[in-house]
Amino acid sequence: MSVGIEHFLTVGALLFCLGLAIALSKRNAIGVLMGVELMLNAVNLTLITFSRFAVSERPITGQAFAVFIITVAAAEAAVALALAVSVYRNRETVDVDQLNLLRS
Amino acid sequence: MTGVIKSEPFVINIGPQHPSTHGVFRIRATVDGEKVVDAEMVMGYLHRSMEKLAEERTYTQNIPFTDRTDYLSSMSNNLGYCLAAEKLAGIEVPARGDAIRVIMAELQRLASHCMAVGAFANDTGAWQTPVMWCFREREKILDIFEVTSGARLTCNYMRIGGVAFDLRPAFEPMVRKVLADLPPFIEEMEQLLTGNEIFVSRTRGIGVLSPELATNASLSGPMLRGSGIAWDLRKADPYCGYEQYDFDIPIGYQGDSYDRFIVRLEEMRQSVKIIQQALDGLPSGPFRTEVPLALRPQKGEAYARIESPRGELGYYLVSDEGPAPYRFHIRPPSFINLSALKEMTVGGTVADAIVVLGSIDIVVGEIDR
Amino acid sequence: MDGFGVTVAFWILAAVTLVAGGGVMVSRNLLHAVLFLILSFIGVAGFFVLLSAEFIAMAQVIIYVGAITVLILFAVLLTPRASRDNSETVWALPGMLLAVCLAAIFLFVVHDTQWKTVTDAPLLTTQDLGHALLGTWVLPFEIASVLLTAALVGAIMLTRSAEEEAEDALA
């Protein structure tokens, strides 16, 4: 038995779609954020997989890119959670359906 | 994190079973995050209806009850009650009796303040070390009580007209040893706690009690003195011949928990000074005026007050010429001091509330009687 | 990647990661969802170890498990009990359909492509990663650090209450 690039990519793809489903369907803003985090993780997994398997002159690039994604994810999580808390303070809800102030 | 969001305040019950309520006392604290927005005191878990029971017993039989109100300073409670009964019956106490009473009351103050300081340090989170050191010193004083009265905690030593027994020969060397040991111990406690940045930051500016509030809430004892008010019944209304001893009243700066703590430490020093003087000038002679066991004072009422370790301890007695008091009332200092708790805790955190409660130095047996 | 150990590790990790991801989807309680999310993150970190990217794996655990989920937990705790459910909106069905379609496309791409792969893992050390980050990619690296600082400041500004701002305005 052996595992190859397809296996890892499959896991990455499934995880990404799972994250997408969560991000699209959840009512709670924090739930949406969790979905986004899962998607970013899936992307990272894919990047690392390519860095490990792909024929490349500089395979380290994949890892470097993953570092950037982790950084951005951290920043995104901090700001998104701050937004959630701030929205809750002003609107007393974190339900994304009820955040419809811009709807006429 | 308070103020970040509109959080709903919720109620936590600090007590009646809580490590820091010093007995079965309960604070219903409404907290918003860590911040206390309201505090309600609930007491009565240790109510034993002593004041009513005392109306069924003779004046002498009531002395053991007073032991059990403030169980950390039974000698002071004995003294307060006996003074009230003597005032009611017009009994004079011989000079030796007075001197012994002073020594005992001051030793009791030392023991009680040891406990107060140690438990206070425990409330700030110093894990048991200060309280154990204080217990070590308190133990020596309790040994003296045991030698003198036969009991360590509930001494039942004072009698109407004097004290129960004369001093034992072992008494004086033991007291001298305690007097020699205590000042270095107080120094040690100062090094451990007042010189400790964490302790200072935990207590300074916490539970500030303004002089106006302290007076208006009729607080007494170290609580009042911590707020910068020089008031001590031993000076203001001397009893047992306190006027002949030379001592100072320690007063605090801004009325916070830290001030109350250093006032207590300094009071221990002053007590050592008083005991020294009383022991050096201990008169000989009788230690008790003979009083009939079934005392029947003439009709009337009497209120006697002393400076107990916790503040003004008053006993109010009404006689209807029967063998038992018609009315027996205690003015417990802890109970009155506790009334300022809400003002001191609201606005602080839960941790501050615990520190403030520790700095009041309550004894639940006295609050609930 | 051959070998019994690697294969077993892969299937276990895949199961853990995907099942935990599904747990995030189906759990009714938001805090349970967060706990599943943690499990999923740990599974992904395991994949990174399997792909001989130890540094990224450790960074993943430190940042995702140690920091981001803790932040999420904090946000969950700061919102009241009533809004801690994890239910779906009316967009659940379209969203899931879209996800399934996307998954089908992805799987088709993954399995239909003839990947040119290396057999042995390239020798990548943490030192190489450091050289790459501070050599080739130094500009993005600096921008990322600026982004982090901006996020920090922004997060603080967003969560300040009106009273705090009033206090600062006075001072």
Add this chain to the structure above:
Amino acid sequence: MTTFLATDNWYDLRDLANLSREILEAADKILPFGVVYVLAAVIGFVASFLIFVLPSQLFVGVYGERKLIGRIQSRYGPNRVGPFGLLQPIADAIKLMQKEALTPTRSDRLVMYVAPIFFVAPAVLLFAVIPFGPNMVFADIPVSLMYFLAISSLPVLANFMAGWSANNKYSLFGAIRIVAMTISYETPLVMSLLGAVVISSTLSLQGMVLWADEYKIWLGLVQPLALVIYFICVSAELNRTPTDIAEAESEIVAGYLTEYSGMKWGLFYGMDIGYALAASAFAATVFLGGWTLFGLEKWVPPWIIFIGKTHLFYALFIWTRGTLPRLRSDQLMAFAWKFLLPLALFNLFIVVTERMIWSEEGYDKAYIYLFAIFNILVSGLLVFAWARFNGYRPDDVPTRPRLVKEARGYVPLGENE
């Protein structure tokens, strides 16, 4: 790596790894492929637990702590069970097992049961990268320092699960406090360790020990400030007094452990010690030279030196626990962000500059000693200066109250006494 080791014989007590290597090589010949890895893992964990973790937990973590704190508090400590009370930890464990494990009615049962397990597992994993001796490191991965940091950020989640699932307000308080505290203290912790990494230019724990052996100086001497910050941060993350706000006994009863009893509580208690031991072992490895002791490791088994250093560092935790009061939670946060983090950054600047100078000078060994002296002096100065800058004025705090002769009511401040 181990050129100075006298022999490679399996009976050489100075390196117990020889024995396990012999066993594994022999096993490899007869057993099917892959099983030997499992065997190696079992041997590694069992050995490290039998030699180090369990005895240390019982006799240093429980008995030693109680005895030492007892002496600090001028009492005897445990002295009833067995000779000198040595069997006390075992009696404690038996008592805990007999107790009923209660679960509150409206608690989240599953999470409440899983939390102790989730707490124990990382503690076991932590010891995998600790080098007990020249060969005695179970998983010698190149990023073992990061591995340690990563794994040690997991137990906070278990603590949170425990506190949240119990459906108790005190538990929730403890949970919120520990989450907030861990976020705050992780940052200066990593920043301080970065100093050690920069000067030794390795992320491997074994590499740090070898660095200390090569330059004949402990990293703790070159990086005194980092050592102090590490100690403070780690005691905060481990919930040790003076920073045990998450289970502050006098405030929130037992914090996140309020509703736990029996062996479920025992797991938390035991593994708290396990984490403290792991943190001590980590500090001994990074800052105190690990299993080396200036040549003595040639004569004494290195693992004994290492365990001695670990326990010495652990004694520091006990000492602070017996001495210091607890900080309030907001003070603790402010301490991390306003005091420790800037100091860690200063330290990082200094050490990076030193590293630059050092590389200019061709990594001359003599410079390290110069840096050590410089850093010790500068660290002391820096701590004092930063404290003053943050408003530390110990002389402004009165230690004695004012004294008044007469009972004359309110005495305003400044009035003559």
